[in-house]
Amino acid sequence: MKQDVAINLNGEIYTGRVELRTVLVDFIREVAGLTGIHVGCGFEGRCGSCTVILEGVAVKSCLMLAIQADGAKVLTPEGLARGGELHPLQTAFRDHHGLQCGFCTPGFLMTLYDYVKDIVARGEVPDEVQIRQAMAGVLCRCTGYVNIVAAVRQTIDRLNAMTPAERQKWFPL
């Protein structure tokens, strides 16, 4: 059974007629053609490479049906940069060599978008254990996570140094 679905992805509406069983990650990748997020597991939803921001929080887009996101606002890595400038997370990943093959990187970017937005809003300074706990839902085989932790620290520092208005610009959802 097919149905029309329209999703706001990074500020643009994408529409498609898809089977009800189509999961959100497949809509984003194959109907909208935004292949920044990836599918790295099977039924289990454990790898995290498909993570997107939906209604302001990080969710695994392989564990949602596309129809559930009909009319919703979703953010993917393609939508992180603003006005040609890379998001502080993206810059930090590059500065610290936080990626190698890049397959899991979208999962980290979107999960950490949620995490740092929340941490900075609370004015908290997490320790290494807390940062690693926040990252537990995205699996990486290349980096060993060490540099990603460093990238998170740099991002939090940089965001904390901004005014609330500047910070707001980086978190549209």
Next chain:
Amino acid sequence: MKSEISGDVPWVGQSIKRKEDHRLLIGEGSYVADITMPRMLHVGFLRSPHAHARILRIDATAALALPGVMGVVTGQDTAYLGSILSDLSVPNLPGETKRPIFGPLPLDEVKYVGDLVAAVIVQERQALEDAIDLIEVAYELLPSVIDAEAALRPGAPLLYPEWGDNVVYHQRLEKGDVDGAFASADLVVRERFRGHRCGATPMEPRSCLASFNAAEGLVLWLTTQRSHIKRHLLAEFFKMPDNKIRVIAPKDVGGGFGVKAPLYREEILVCHLAMRFGRPIKWIENRQENLQNIGQERDQIHELEIALTREGKILALRDRMVANCGDARVPIYVSFAMPWLGMMYLPNGYTIPCVDIDLTCVVTNKAGLTPSRSFGSFSGRFAIDRIVDIAARRLGIDPLEIRARNCIREFPYVTATGVNVDSGDFLGALAKIRDALSYEAFRAEQALARKQGRYLGIGFSLGIEFSGLSSRILVPMERQPGYGVATIRVDANGQVQVAHGDQPQGQGHDTTISQVVADELGITPDDVNVISGDTQSVPFAAGTLASRMGGYTTSAVLLAARGLKPKLVRIAAYLLGIEASGPENFVFSRGEIVWRNDPAKHISLAHVAETALLAPTELPPGMDGGLNYTAHFEADTNGMHSCNVHGVIVEVFPQSGQFDILRYVAVDDAGRAINPMVVQGQLHGGIALGISNACFEEYVYSESGDQLATSLQDYLIASARDLPHIETVEHNVPTPHNPLGAKGKGEGPTGMVPGALGNALEDALVPLHVSITEMPFTPERLWRLVEAVRD
């Protein structure tokens, strides 16, 4: 080379940020799964639920009746294609080798749970399982054998009855008077070690997209480490000319680690189906298939003994090594190449003059072993590092001291197994690890902790890591070349393109190659475009394996850039109106070619290039146009190696068997780090894989051969929360065998982990008299060891 005149800081040696990152961070990486073609169809596979069974009948009627199902293909349909393995795809090693006969799909028998049964081709990928679920197969169950030692017993079920046994490969490697050494030893240590089945499965599963048309022939987009080799093997199999096949590894491959080196049956099938159906066929493996079928490695038993003097000098080594190779239907490696290399590297970085290693590679009803980072040596390195510690304890010698007494000290050194270790400094590395971990202070802390009922431990490992394999090894072994190769072309605006034979899967090749070229030609890394992966565009090479990039391919790149220079300076001199002279009279700096004698005389690389490409009439008389150069690099030695030491500090909680890794330090030899940040990343990743393998991951099979770890809920890849911080310390010893002195990096760090970690755990539990000889190091296993001794 930089001269004093230019004062430029060399690019080589700098941790510049990677060129690859931008596209990957903004969601514009291009992996095979991202590619679509018009009229594309999708393929999925029906796989065996049984460990060993005869296929009696396949009824696809109901599946074919489903809308959108284009076809179901079985072994009957592909039998005419013949057998896959040939001299080109079976390792040619000393010893007795057998060759499994098999085509892309089984005709009559399935040999492990997950084995291929049929291919289903559909229009919409979501419909694949709808169709697969409707295929009815009648099987006759056959007896199966899962355990390697059981498979060796008389009367065991045979996977290949025509063999008469379950041995796919056997070799006995003997050197020196082993019996004499054991007879004269002050101490003989004997122990049985078990390395479990685990491996390096990358985050991107296998993916391919094949098309066949009159214009291009067969085009295969493939997540692979070895485009040219696969093209060559496909040509042989399909009896097509090589030049009618194109294999393309896309710019982005999501991790390889050896797992994407073999040519898989599915990949051959997808090509066949593209030709059969006349439409592009796409296959994206799901994680269940991936875990069931590839990435399974290690799975070795070592009955190891060493003979030592009372001073702890190792005189000889004996090992009865049994590798569980699964069904061995893995083209190129046939699952025994890895254990073979593991055997060759068993003495590792220790000077052991006499060896007697008996390697038996056994086939069983499990998935065939596929290469995984550490390539057959993970279990053996665990064994040798552990037995050295056990010997040290019995002799009352400190573990660092026994390593200092037995490590390779003079280079080059050829191991008793024939491995040539060209350069390194173990003694220096051992000193650095001692320092980095504050060894003496730790021992004091440990003693105090023991009084308080806390169990702290420290452990070390020592190892050599190869930097590629030379042709002298690869040609006889696989009829494949070990050279590095690069073709350099300068564009009319003075930018450069480099095409090389080793496609990356995240190791930063683009960046490091750009750094090398930038130094040679006085440009910036951003001026260099690196091309790889496409057999249409890159020179023939064996592909990315055995950490060959750092030692072999970058050398070829450097030689290619240097190879251009005589022509460049001749043109420069001519256009500058000065006497022609060689490259040594010019400096390449900041895009300019500058005459040393008078720096006021300089000309841009762009100007020279423009002339050479667009205005050849303005070149020196008799000179041809164009600016291309291809260089091959072959080291004048069989083996360039790095020499590394790792150390771990743990705290164990015997009540639960859990433990924390408090510190992990790697003292690492990269020869000369082209990009230290990239090298460090390889260490982090390799060590993380080693810890995850050693502690959490296991491909578990039931006694009847059911696979129990076929999702990430059960095959436990470590997350950030499960892994410690990893520290790295440089101890680089350049190799004299390539122009930069650089050594490869990647394969080695993983194999260093189980020995260091196992040693640390046993050291922590010394008061409880526990012996660590098996992996994975699960809390339950440790707890049981403690309890067993208590009882």
Next chain:
Amino acid sequence: MYPKPIERYFAPSSVAETLALRASYPQAVFLAGGQSLLPLMKARRIAAQTLIDINGLRELTDIEVGTDVARVGALVRYRDAVEHPGLRMQANVLVDAALSVGDLQVRNRGTLVGSLCFGDLTGDIAPAAMALGAHVRIMSSTQGPRLVPVSSFKGEGLRRDEIVTHLEFRITQGRPAGAYIKYGRVAQDRAIVSAAVHLVLGASNCIEQAAIVIGGVAPGPMFARSASQELIGRVFGTETHSAVAAAASVEIVTQDDAMASAIYRKQLIFLAVQRALQRSHVTRGGV
């Protein structure tokens, strides 16, 4: 890896509408957080031909902590529960359990009630809810709401016109203390063994109510009755954790499976109960 075909999908916006739909389609499956359901659908172990998506039921997104009862709506996500100070004060065991589930992304979307509905013996919410003596509140289109103890509820126990609307537990006089400790192999893992402890303290810190529930054991979370009983009447802070933990370890029947052996589970029960009791001291709520 792809679900079986879905024929009908509904996204009602009220409980009444939901009940009417369920009555029309008795085989319909409810979709809330989807963190348990989607993997089962993608593994094709559940075929949801008719799906009723209840994420639009705003009336079920609240946490109410009153003077004598607390209710957690069926659409409350783990993340919401963790951030609710009132809930933490009254039911730290439940908040601890919510924190231990999966990972950040799963906690953003998954619901506590959803975890109960799957009846998964390794789920984290059931043991915590049982330690609170909680019930699920079930609404139907034909009858008034009914309460079923979590300890006897399984998702498939719903009648054709019913839906779980809340997780509900009584708030008693006295000060609560509690904790949830989970042993897993890796961070995202399900529980090999877990211990949920909920205590209510009366005058002079005397333990008036105590519940220790062990998770990760078959066929479902188990009350450690004897161990719980040992706590009653003792003064909080003076109880011997190891004795109580040992009692729990003895009384609970454990099983062998791919994750762990029965005997190792016994040891983990001992350790988990001990740690949960220790942690209860740290996190106790009330005055």
